[in-house]
Amino acid sequence: MKKLFQDKTKGYLFTVAAMVFAVVTGIVYTVIYSSTKYYSREGIAIICCGVILSCVLLAFKLQRFAPAVMLVSSFIALLFHVYYIYFYISSVVTGIQFSGFPASFFVNFVLFGITLILSIISVFLPTEK
């Protein structure tokens, strides 16, 4: 594993990190929300497509496009997440949902956020030597 990454650029590594976090985000998101109305299948599909396409690009030495793919997919997935859960958020904000936001709510947003930030950073870093 160490050998696999030893000669890679920072952009490449950040891209891979973004892909790993995207997978984790997708799994956690599915575990928490899949049985609820707030689950976005579109979001999961897009983030999966993003990860798969990035893998393909890396495999075919087209890694320079992978950060953009990850950025677009992770951001659109986040927007779908927001779109599906805003109703719940509004209920909490207006006080109808007395319990407030549970930890799982924040965990999801933090994971989406980390994935997006890693993707953004990787866009600005060189992916090839």
Place this chain on the structure above:
Amino acid sequence: MKVKLVRKLCTVVSFLAAGTLFTATVITQANMKNISSVFGAKTFNVVNENLDEESEYYKSDYDSLSDLIEDGHNTATEVLKEGSVLLKNNNNALPLDKGSKVSLVGVTSYDPVYGGTGSGTISAADAVSFSTSLENAGLEVNPTLTENYLSEDWAQYKRGNDENFGATVLKVNEAPWSVVDKAAGDSFVQYGDAAIFTVGRVGGEGYDLNSGNNDGIDNNDGLGNDYLGLTENELSVLEGLKEKKAAGEISKIIVLINYAGMLEGSFLQDEAIDAALWVGALGIGGNAVGQLLTGEASPSGRLPDTMWMDNAMNPVNVNYGAFIYDNTDEFDVPSDVGTGMYPEATMASYVVYQEGMYLGYRYTETRYEDLVLGTQNVGDYTYNDVVAYPFGYGLSYANFELSNYSVKKSGDREYTVTVDVTNTSDRFSGKYSVPVYVSKPYGEYAKKNGIQVPSVELVNFEKTKELAPGETQTMTITLDEKFFASYDSNDAKGYVLMDGDYYVTVGGSAHDAVNNVLAAKEANGVAIQRDFMVGEGNASLATSFALNFDKDKYAYSDAVSMLDGESNALVTNLFDFADINKYEGRGDNSVEYYNRDNWSAVSFDMENGHAVVKMTEQMAKDLYAQVPDMTGQYNNTAGVPEKYQQPIPEDDGKYPAYDKNADIKLIDMRYDEEGNEISFFDPKWDEFMDQLSWEDTTNLLGNGFHVTEPVESVAKPGTKDENGPNGFGGWAFTNGYYTGTGYAYRTEKIAGHVNEDGTYTEDADPTGYATMTGFPANGIVAATFNKELANKAGQIIGEDGLWAGCSGLYGLGMNIHRSPYLGRTCEYYSECGTLTGIMGAAETKGVESKGVHVYNKHCALNDQEFTRHGICNWISEQALREIYLRGFELPITEGGAFNTMASFARFGVQSGAACGALAEDFLRGECGMRGIIVTDAYGDMNGSQNIEPYFEMVYGIYYGGSDIPDGSQPQAEEHFEKYKKNYSQMAWRMRNAAKRVLYQTAWSNAMNGMTTESEIEKIVPEWQKALFLADKIVYVLFGIFAVWTVIAVVKEEKERFAKR
């Protein structure tokens, strides 16, 4: 390189901004009406608005806003002063001397409960805390304790909840005595005139208190960790205070109960507790607490609910919550529990109101009377183990004696009760309310026909003025004989006066009343078992008389029906379908409601004691009839099973006329040329309605999220209809009174303080940004037993609406405190339908007097929160009418309530919002309700909240249930478009609903400023204009940068290819 970085930066930033704005636009567009409503953004303008006095059809009694706000504060304080109930006062521990040094103990002492959650929220901005209240009243409060309770180090000691997605664990988080004692040091000695320990609980919209997992002690009574008992830490504080008292460090222990409902009262029996005062939820009237504790005012409230020793002794709790039909699979009815906010099975849950008529005091006092009368099958029942403080109980610092009691028949159906009330105290002035109870005969007719007759029932009351020591006031209280009648759903199918002796008595409490009746019965030769009596009765305060059987006298309603405008409706069975013993599709189901002849059958088994009902095929069919076809919503992707599909039938009938120009505006529909009110049934309304287009109609009926829509073609202004049940001082109106319409706006407009764009200049009265009055919990309003004060509170709410340009109130709350664990006790009045109805009528009348229409809610059976969506409530018609609907009936018939909000719950299998028997036959027919019915939050019913969809607005209107949704989805999703052709029946129902919306607007303060010259002009709200502008700019920028990037990448790839 730098150019590349700039390009990337621009592209990424513009991409993120464009995506964010796109999503924001999609979301806000779908909820545009709601957002504008919440933020008070104008969606229409009145052209040629008249600011002259002659166009003020509803006038204010106040010259300035500050006068109104001050009176609002004073009235809220007065309500709390008269509604707080003194539960015990051993050795005259209260009142405290002014200047006394007191220690305020308990987390709630420093974090008072002002209201509830959700629609019962009260803004704390103008609320008065306990310490401020006590200091204002001249008491000195222990600063050491105050400092510690409010310190960051004690942040963990604050009432709250553990957050869980869809499951909340309510926490008292009381600071344990060891921590309090250590922090207090020797300050208790210095501030030891009294220790005031506040016990607080809070519930509200969406939150009952009976999860069994909350903060509380599980004493194995089946209630789990009981949030309404004391927690271990609270008990430790109480024990600690008792030790201090025993050691002479503090002189008295006073308990304040700061919860809208009733806690379990067993702990108050402890002799070491000197005094206890129930203060409900305070609203902004908190100053009253200090005034009561120091004797500036004498308590005069009476409990609106029974306070049980232990809630496990309340049999209602056995049948509280929701149960799942265990055979739903046989009928393809989904029983999946929704996840997320509302984990409910909305198509498969039920509860039986098995207690029937025996709710609260109607149970405790009837079983007690039967025990004393030696009736068979009373079972094991010890009154003192069951009741801590009865309904109607309340002490005062003053002492009162009742004398010269008499009851005279004063008309065909009127009785006049007179009684002298004398304040025998030599020190304290005070008020005294005189509740009147009736005891009906429980004879052969009742037994034969299954009519249940509680031992005593409240029928009316009045309250004295402030009586000085030695002063006497003769109270005259009028009774309507109709309250002596019982509903017979089996034989007469109507209200009947039964043969036999009726006793009328004045309380005190319901327990005093039944003791008076027992004493009078004994005097009349009836044998009673005195050993079982708890307390003494006073036969001189009870009068008996005989009535003959009569089933005709009250066969017709008093109100003129709003179905035809001229008849009185025949009162007959309307809700057989809600009684599992009468419902045609009941199959083999039957339930034994509680019966006075067999108390032994009452179960206290919280786990298995509930009444069980099985689903039948007819139930499934009836349930599915109300579900939209193929909605594709949560767990309903397959839609309605084919065998159950019952779409609204097509027809080839004639549609109403649309788009005709008769040049009639809504303002013209108030009075005719002779100055007479134009009736709802006047033919002119037909001509008027023909002017509306199909789109006008669907707009009007498709969106009702805290508004009714403006209609340009007939110059109908939009209206604002806002929460809540305790006044407008909750979460709405974040900009105070300045909403762009209403008295506050008009006053500033005339003064030249409103800019062209509708914003206010710096010279505008700053009080316009103040929060409106939030009243104490409605249980406190009820506890005042003061109709005039309730009416005054209603007038303040109406004035607040008038000044803020709000013509609808989502309230008052008329459901019943069926269980102490009901989350929304703060919004509702009482366990007694009659008290609810009488006080609700008085308050409603005040609200309506200012052109603000109430939407009394939630009609009906919304007597729980956790599992209220779609639940099938099975109930006898007698209980439904005499308890649960009375709270809605009297505000309409006596208080002039225009509108009603429907319930999430079902009557049997029939959704409350699509129940023609309720809406048409009862509310409009029997009660003569003139206005509209709005659904409860529409998003909770159509699957949006991650629960099975169980109601659709189209069906609600077709079945005659509702007129508008509390939501905008039907408008945004164009639910009505399908009915534009080939559905004339549907179109006529839509026409009638639209007419009702327009009629109620015509008779509201929304018409202030409208003249025959006025027009309505719809506008895009400012916030949306800004959003659209931002969209355009960002999309263009993103487009430019994206093209730049594509060109650059293509160029790079070409260079790369060339290099290779």
